Amino acid sequence: MLPSGQRLREYDIAAVEREIEVAPGVFYPAWTYNGQVPGPTIRATEGDRIRIRFANRGSHMHTLHFHGIHGARQDGIPGTLEAAPGQTVTYEFDAKPFGCHLYHCHSLPFKRHLHKGLYGAFIVDPDPERHPEQVEVARSRVLGTPENQRWQELLMVMNGFDTNFDEENEVYAVNSIPHAYMKQPIRIERDRPVRIYLINVTEFDPINSFHLHANFFDYYDHGTTLTPTLRTVDTVMLCQGQRGIIECSFADFEPGLYMFHAHQAEFAELGWMSAFEVVA
Ligand SMILES: [Cu+2]
Numbered sequence: 001m002l003p004s005g006q007r008l009r010e011y012d013i014a015a016v017e018r019e020i021e022v023a024p025g026v027f028y029p030a031w032t033y034n035g036q037v038p039g040p041t042i043r044a045t046e047g048d049r050i051r052i053r054f055a056n057r058g059s060h061m062h063t064l065h066f067h068g069i070h071g072a073r074q075d076g077i078p079g080t081l082e083a084a085p086g087q088t089v090t091y092e093f094d095a096k097p098f099g100c101h102l103y104h105c106h107s108l109p110f111k112r113h114l115h116k117g118l119y120g121a122f123i124v125d126p127d128p129e130r131h132p133e134q135v136e137v138a139r140s141r142v143l144g145t146p147e148n149q150r151w152q153e154l155l156m157v158m159n160g161f162d163t164n165f166d167e168e169n170e171v172y173a174v175n176s177i178p179h180a181y182m183k184q185p186i187r188i189e190r191d192r193p194v195r196i197y198l199i200n201v202t203e204f205d206p207i208n209s210f211h212l213h214a215n216f217f218d219y220y221d222h223g224t225t226l227t228p229t230l231r232t233v234d235t236v237m238l239c240q241g242q243r244g245i246i247e248c249s250f251a252d253f254e255p256g257l258y259m260f261h262a263h264q265a266e267f268a269e270l271g272w273m274s275a276f277e278v279v280a
Pocket residue numbers: 060061062063105106107113114118
């Protein structure tokens with residue numbers, strides 16, 4: 001807590017160069033936040049103070065650029081809290097607006113720094129006290145509340161990797177590993193609702209998409225509203241940097257496998273193909 005009563009959330013993030021295995025025997029020389037792609041998820045409640053010490057242990061300039069509301073000096077672009085190799089910089093800002101956001105490196109060349117793996121989720125839960133008209137809905141989004149624990153929450157960052165450096169992706173995925181959730185479907189309890197924080201960071205292709213089989217969902221564009229911006233759809237498409245929250249239910253459904261994937265068939269075949277295993 002800060003003297004003002006505001007909650008302070010502190011993080012240490014380092015830019016690290018690391019080879020990651022994106023498919024059996026296929027290694028990609030990634031640039032990572034804390035050694036992982038996507039980077040660690042930053043999750044806070046609306047109004048919290050975020051303080052991040054960012055250490056650049058790589059060999060290029062890097063930044064943390066957050067999608068959120070903050071002052072120009074905290075924006076993490078070249079010339080503004082950009083860390084040179086060996087340097088540490090500190091970002092500090094308030095978490096707002098509530099929603100499903102992201103952060104990524106904004107050093108130049110931008111396309112290269114982003115595609116290499118420098119991105120992660122920034123999720124801001126609504127503060128129920130600020131939303132008295134929809135307090136129950138707001139509470140259900142706040143990590144750890146009893147209302148939230150009913151939900152099965154998942155983070156899906158849609159990405160791809162150009163493993164032969166021809167400026168096209170050879171593999172596509174959610175959360176970096178092609179076909180991972182086909183080989184090991186995500187177990188879903190039928191009677192608990194599902195909430196997916198969906199973020200698109202795919203480079204080289206103008207759009208990516210999410211399609212759910214045999215069911216429909218509600219969608220909150222950018223996650224910045226407490227009522228859906230799309231109702232009863234089975235597909236959404238997102239450009240790079242776009243994101244949103246999907247909510248669906250399998251209550252009363254027949255147990256079994258329910259696929260979800262990009263509806264660009266090429267992306268699906270190259271790895272962005274997944275399944276839920278719904279259990280009674
Ligand atoms: Cu960078």
